[in-house]
Amino acid sequence: MAARHPEDVGMKAAKTPRRAVAAADRTRQPTEVRRRLIVEAAVPLIAERGYQSVGVRDVAAAAGVSAGTVTYHFDSVQEILSEAMVLHIERYYAALSEAADKASGGSEALRLLIDALFTEDTDRHWRMWFDYWSAGDRDQDPERAFARGQAKRYEDWHSQIRGLVERGVAEGEFVCADPVGFTVRFAALSDGLALQWLRQAPPLTTEDARRHLYRLVETELGTGR
Known part of the structure; x- marks a missing residue:
């Protein structure tokens, strides 16, 4: 296997001084705008490809900037991944949160959440989520900023999740003495189903994944009416 360039690994072996940015670049775009463009290209x-298969040179090419520009703004691909995941989550849940707020009640809002978790197009979301999850185990930052x-x-x-359950309880749709416990089980089940769905071992359809979550809601939350 060919040796990789130091800037192409997830975390650098030793932190090196950031390179200077040309004056023309500084006047064209503020730092926060340039960082955003790089993250947008990385998503x-x-x-x-997966986080471990993406290097600084790949991100630079996609963003239309030099590798030096990327390393000036970010210390590692892991840092880019962290910001990319935040950006992705903000977008992924923005429309969902708006729809849930307009739902007739907690029950409908929770159903909308379940439906949104498993569609033919959410494989990208789940692949990024699990990549982000596993990257935390490789966090070499002594300040643990990534893990935080x-x-x-x-x-x-x-x-x-807990907010939707509490809304349903307040509106008389759900019966739940332990919203926190339900939330833990719901999140764990959705993660497990998503992993099985992505790997298809054993096979799992989007409809079946939703059905398992519906069953959890029906079994644990019941109805207050």
Whole structure:
């Protein structure tokens, strides 16, 4: 196997000084805009190839910038992955959250959530989610910034599920004495079903994945009416 360039690995062996950016580049776009453009370009690459198969040169080519520009703004591909995942999650859940807010009740909102988790187009979301998940195990940052960001994503995800359950309880649709416990089981089941769905071992359809989650809701939440 050919040796990889140092800038193409997920984490650098030793942190090196960032390279200077040309004055023309600095005046064209603010730092935050340039970082956003790089992350935007990285999202489809990571989704299609997987985090470990994407290097700085790949991201630079997709963003239309030099590898030096990428390494100036980011210390590693892992840092890009972290921001790319945040961007992806914001987009993925934005429309869903808006739809849930307009739902007639907690029951309908939870159904919309389940339906959105498993469609013919959500494989990209789940591949990125599991890539992001496993990347936390390789976090070499002594400050554990990546791991903290990952924990925040899970906290937000759990909060969204719990909020829908509590809404259903308040509106008399659900009976649940332990929304936190239900949330843990719902999130764990959805993760497990998604992994099986992606690998198809054993085979699992989107309809069956949804059905298992519907059954969990029916069994544990019942109805208050």
